[in-house]
Amino acid sequence: MGAAFVEDLAVGRFHGVGPKTAEKMNRLGIFTGADLRQQPLAFLQQNFGKSGPWYFGLARGEDHRAVVPDRPRKSSGSETTFSTDLVDPAAVEAEVQAMADDVWAWCEKTQSFGRTVTVKIKYADFQQATRSRTFDLAICSQDDLRAASIQLVRTVYPLSKGIRLVGVTMSSFSKRDETQATQLTLGLAAP
Numbered sequence: 001m002g003a004a005f006v007e008d009l010a011v012g013r014f015h016g017v018g019p020k021t022a023e024k025m026n027r028l029g030i031f032t033g034a035d036l037r038q039q040p041l042a043f044l045q046q047n048f049g050k051s052g053p054w055y056f057g058l059a060r061g062e063d064h065r066a067v068v069p070d071r072p073r074k075s076s077g078s079e080t081t082f083s084t085d086l087v088d089p090a091a092v093e094a095e096v097q098a099m100a101d102d103v104w105a106w107c108e109k110t111q112s113f114g115r116t117v118t119v120k121i122k123y124a125d126f127q128q129a130t131r132s133r134t135f136d137l138a139i140c141s142q143d144d145l146r147a148a149s150i151q152l153v154r155t156v157y158p159l160s161k162g163i164r165l166v167g168v169t170m171s172s173f174s175k176r177d178e179t180q181a182t183q184l185t186l187g188l189a190a191p
Contacts, residue, residue, distance in 0.1 A: 004061070005061060006033035006037075006058065006059060006061055007032065007033045007034045007037070008032055008033065008034070009032060009033045010022075010031065010032060011025045011026070011030055011031060011032065011033070011035070011036055014033070014036075014055070014058050015058070015063070016051065016054060016055075016058070017055070021048070021051075024047070024048075028047060033058075033059050036055060036058070036059035037059035037060060039056075039059075041053065041056045044056050072173070073110075073112070073173070074171055074173070075114070075169050075170065075171035075173075076103050076106045076107065076112070076114075076169065076170055076171075077099075077103060077118075077120075077167055077168060077169030077170070078099045078102035078103050078167060078168060078169075079099060079120060079165060079166065079167025079168070080095065080098075080099065080165065080166065080167070081122075081164060081165045082095070082163070082164060082165065085124040085161075085162025085163060085164055086162060086163045086164075086166075087159055087162045087163070089154075089157055089159065092153060092159075092163055092166065093150055093153060093154075095166050096119060096149050096150060096153045096166050096168060097146050097149065097150065099149070099166060099167055099168040100142075100145045100146045100149040100168045101142065101146070102168075103145065103168050103169065103170050104142040104145050104146075107145075107170060108142075112173045112174070113138040113139055113140050113170075113173065113174060114138060114139060114170035114171050114172045114173045114174075115134050115135045115136070115137065115138050115139070115171075115172040115174075116132055116133070116134040116135075116170065116171045116172040117132060117133055117135075117139065117145065117148040117149060117152065117168070117169070117170055118130055118131070118132035118152075118168070118169040118170075118171065119131050119132070119149055119152040119153050119166070119167070119168055120165070120166065120167035120168075120169070121153070121156060121163055121165065121166055121167075122163070122164050122165035122166075123161050123162065123163055123164060124161050124162040124163070124164050125161060126164070129156055131152040131153070131155050131156070132152070133148060133151075133152060134172060135148075138172075138173075138174050139170065145168075145170065149168045153166070
């Protein structure tokens with residue numbers, strides 16, 4: 001199944017193939033996994049050095065990297081796309097709060113709390129903006145996560161175009177018992 005899956009995949013989507021390598025492969029007539037699979041190992045080694053055998057294996061659906069199923073999660077996020085573009089700051093902030101609440105539900109469930117809050121915005125023309133802030137201590141209350149998220153989204157005001165998507169992510173995790181006993185006060189006004 002692995003070889004069939006990669007057959008139609010663009011080479012730029014392969015693990016370990018960056019933009020420059022994909023460009024070089026395209027110049028050599030290699031655009032998809034099927035094109036890559038047609039190349040002999042010697043050709044790939046000649047053109048891509050020690051990465052040649054890696055690409056040779058990938059084109060055949062072979063990847064011998066260890067699977068790590070229980071690795072620690074690095075972030076938790078929630079985002080939503082709107083059916084109509086939002087232009088009213090109050091509506092944008094209500095959606096940001098809803099996304100922050102989704103993230104907070106996961107944090108509460110897992111007892112994992114982060115120091116970094118990121119807000120993502122995609123405009124109607126599909127341009128994207130992200131704003132983030134890292135705090136000294138983990139955010140340990142829903143109100144603080146909401147306030148930090150609102151503070152970040154307000155940095156894109158005034159809106160010059162509609163917003164199609166908003167998202168909130170928390171990262172730089174620690175467990176609640178690893179955080180300081182006193183709750184972090186961000187010094188942010190409630191939204």
